[in-house]
Amino acid sequence: MAKKFDGLVDFPILSMKYRTLVTKKFLNRKKYEIPNIKHIKSYIPGTIVKVMAKRGKKLKKGDTILILEAMKMRNKIIMPFDGKIKAIHVKAGEMIPKDFLMVEIE
16 A cells, blocks of 8 residues: 655754655656756747757857847857857747757767
């Protein structure tokens, strides 16, 4: 028989142990993952206005890769470091959600 969830969880902090209630929403939340610096994801949903880079192109830090329009503002997505574009997963006119993988860097 499965144990019924009562919401009580023990959290060890230093040498103390604290008992607290957590919600099912807390337990079902998206877990934190270490970001991959070679993946550029959308930080807000929006529409791709223009793609300026191509696959295989070498770019310098600060070069514009593409323009993402969100909430009537155009956001330049820039190269975070010197590198070569491995793949571009978006095209002009495409609507994308938050956390969508737009560009991969080698």
